Amino acid sequence: MSELAGEVPDDVEAVRDALIEWYEDDHREFPWRVTEDPYEILVSEVMSQQTQLGRVVEAWNDFLERWPTAADLAEADRADVVGFWTSHSLGYNNRAKYLHEAARQVTEEYDGEFPDTPDELQELMGVGPYTANAVASFAFNNGDAVVDTNVKRVLYRAFDVPDDDAAFEQVAQALMPAGESRVWNNAVMELGGVACEKTPACDGAQCPWREWCHAYETGDFTAPDVPTQPSFEGSRRQMRGKVVSVLKEYDKQALDDLGPRIRVDYAPDGEYGREWLRGLLSDLSDDGLVDVEERDSEGDGEGEVVARLRR
Template sequence: MTEGDGEFALPSDVDAVRDALVAWYEDGHRDFPWRRTDDPYAILVSEVMSQQTQLSRVEDAYHAFLERWPTTTDLAAADRADVVGFWSANSLGYNNRAKYLHEAAQQVESEYEGEFPETPDELSELMGVGPYTANAVASFAFDNGDAVVDTNVKRVLYRAFAEIRNADDPDYETVANALMPAGESRIWNNTIMELGGVACGKKPRCDEASCPWREWCHAYQTGDFTAPDVPTQPSFEGSRRQFRGRIVRLLGEHDEMELDTLGHRIRVDYTPDGEHGREWLRELLSDLAEDELAEVDEAGDVPIARLQK
């Protein structure tokens, strides 16, 4: 080990560590369509879709979304209800992600003359684009990012380096950026994320996946494969998120619906005055209203729910 900044020291043969990992990646990584493009729009779509959504569900939706709205120009001009409806129909998670993606496309068109900003700081100005997504788009589209640190990367670093494991408050970003070869964020981030997804999962597959870091890995040498706790995604079945998605889908199909009619359509045990009745339904609609996705018209004798335009 050599001395580095702070408490972390790079391996003395850090070039060999890097080269081994990149060679492993190039020898046979998983082939996702967003890894075959440097189009920032397509990469942003893939990143937003992949947030807490299984990649097996993302790939088909990714192709269908880009076939329907192939450019930011197309997406910016789309009816937001159509975009949100697509999101819900494909079970892609929180519907406000679709709304933010739609608004980000409008920003690119109106504020950047159709050209994506290229740095993480500039990309963070787009609606709904946080630091992680901004850095991912900068890396994979423009080779212009810092090291990406997601759950998989944290797991790799925690197991590989004793300094991370033994720290009270591990500085994953510093370690990840120290390891990344300068100016090579595209290949490096794809590579280390692949390692975490294929070889260094919750149940490690070091030998089976021919992990290139076995020689340097603290966990492999000691047999201790503990890793940071990984937050679990709340169950989707029966969740408020599931019912909000059903509301958006139905209102997209029917334009507007009376509240009780909507309630009976989204839940078989809906009873207006019951536990899952009008009050429960109004709470769901209130959530959607806060996200500017739905509204309730109280002007007539019977309240009417519809999507916001």
């Protein structure tokens, strides 16, 4: 299609049919792919952000066993939801807070019925354009073409689409069959996750686009630049999670009691000391997860700082 960026084949129907047939013939089984419940799909999308899908399956099943509906989640204690998130190593705790708030919105503001368009879904707390479109696609078959890192890599390699967000959006939308966002978005993301990974498996995965693929023809399998995800181990994100876990167990903690439970090398006046811990607590307070109380000292020393999970 000459009007599109890159080298998209003129026979778009053949490209579409090949991908959908490949996907429907054999694909990875994930439980959220066999449901059209928007709540269950929203939970999977939030959990899947920067978390390996294999690890998400167990967490998703456990989460839905504990809070099977949006109404159940809305009634839950937020500290319990955050504690679950932390115990399953699902990343930033504010995602748990936002998911809890979104469930409350659906229950109280939408009479328990999820909105069904990408624009309306973005009215829910913490639901950005990508997640809103994914839920609209997979729950309601009412979305636009999904454009994530995997999809960009596929389009860049297969059809020589330039590394430009507008170009990726244009080509992805043109390729998607009208009214088939559910199967199409699942299929193109599966292609990126199975056949066109960082190290491609074109023949091994029987990639359906090999006959048109620019990278397969030229042997050039470079991919768009992707920001490197910082290591979780020892990160500020990990430490925030530990704070939440400790406060869930001990209810409230003075600064110098909390510190050693977060880092074994905690020293009040050291690099990882009171100032560092105050910063973590300030971030968690801004996210609505922790309350920090400053207590006046009776002497001339520094007043005591006590932290607890916000209820």
